[in-house]
Amino acid sequence: MRNVNKETITQAFMDYCAADTEPRLRFILERLVHHLHAFARETELTHEEWRSGIDLLTRTGHITDAHRNEFVLFSDLLGLSSLVDMIHSSEDATPSSVLGPFHVLGAPLLPVGGDLIRNNEGDPLVVSGRVKGAKGEILAGAELEIWQTAANALYSSQDENQSEYNLRARQVVGADGRYCFSTVRPVPYEVPTDGPGGEMLRATGRHAWRPSHLHIIVRAPGYRSLVTELFPDNDPYLDEDAVFGVREGIVMHYEPHESRDDLPADLEIRDTIATPYLMVDFDFVLAEK
């Protein structure tokens, strides 16, 4: 230790870790410090750059509160969130995608066929499909959580002019595994750019846009929970999502319809939905645990 140098310091760190350190923690720290030190050596990181990094982390911490987590935004903008999703995505299942910072617990239950449009502006959209296992088995009783932006590109948790659970719901599928709800077409939006995350975007000439998407979590007993997003196939930002969330398998086609006769029989607003409307059919496939 007394003669620690820039080559031996990584091992010196590991030598400090007690033998009874929890093995998974020890492994994670070993890889973390290996990469942190390699980063500093390869860049010959200067004291001034180190101070800039500390300052960036400090400001990221100070802008973070109960409603906004700028560390999550950095994880998203650096591709880490999507990478963690992809590492744990099952090849047999619907691709997972980023949870994002706008999920809130406690959204009300919506019956199959229920409506989320209510007073929201936007193009009417009917989404339905089934929840299945990888062998095609119907997952009766599976639960969906759904959340999305309103027409002003804000989630209800960002906007005090929306009710607490506007455009948020849980839905439990019946024996046929089928979900169905009416909503408005989500809109593309920019991630927040008034903090350190925005500084990085500007410094690298990147925009902050995400393609429009529906957030979905699907859970069924005995199966791995799926956290994903659904993107329309005609969104202009599909190939340049600021947070790397798009996967081919979760891009879906919004089909325009003129006649209410095409609507599912159990749609709550079947007789009143504005026309034309959009309709999409998308099945979720979960992997077994």
Next chain:
Amino acid sequence: MRNVNKETITQAFMDYCAADTEPRLRFILERLVHHLHAFARETELTHEEWRSGIDLLTRTGHITDAHRNEFVLFSDLLGLSSLVDMIHSSEDATPSSVLGPFHVLGAPLLPVGGDLIRNNEGDPLVVSGRVKGAKGEILAGAELEIWQTAANALYSSQDENQSEYNLRARQVVGADGRYCFSTVRPVPYEVPTDGPGGEMLRATGRHAWRPSHLHIIVRAPGYRSLVTELFPDNDPYLDEDAVFGVREGIVMHYEPHESRDDLPADLEIRDTIATPYLMVDFDFVLAEK
């Protein structure tokens, strides 16, 4: 982008960076994201571990304020601060060591031979030496900054019972390049353990002790500023400094003395210093810019 996968996402991040991104920033981001993604892939980082990491960063940000920076502490405890020091340390100069979080600007000037003991308890210590260049040239007019713990193991900036600049000074050397001051022997202390940094120490069975040290910054026009620490050669924590700051070249010997006749002629408290006292002679060597 639409078909980004866990192998291509690192390049996808770089493809987002505009061609006119400042080259040094581009290089640093490229290495950062390369290592961040490799870390996630090699550990197969789970969503739960990712959330724990986000939570740790969030709490680290929230405990950080104007007087305490927990990100600096993590950088110290992970060896990053010392590594940056070692990367930029000149082989021809006195080794550099961590600045730490307790440096404050504006300490008063102390004449060569001046006293910092005043009302402080502790073993009297006289430190003197010269400031030189790598070829042995005397650096007349060089300025030192000095700061250290009081007997209660706290810096003045941590302790409202100490005056603002207790055991802190600047000293400008004369034509002979010589500095000299009397102080008390610093004591070992523990880095703060009540935050996320302390959690990591406990989880890995590490202690929080730093060997006792004097903090010194030495500046001279035309030379690289030296940020370093001086350690006594009999400190029990020399081989296990929690922040990896010890280098052989900045360990010094405190020589006990009984007689005031051994004291430098210009020592302000030459006639009143308590005996026995300790004395050390240490020359600082700066590298040219």
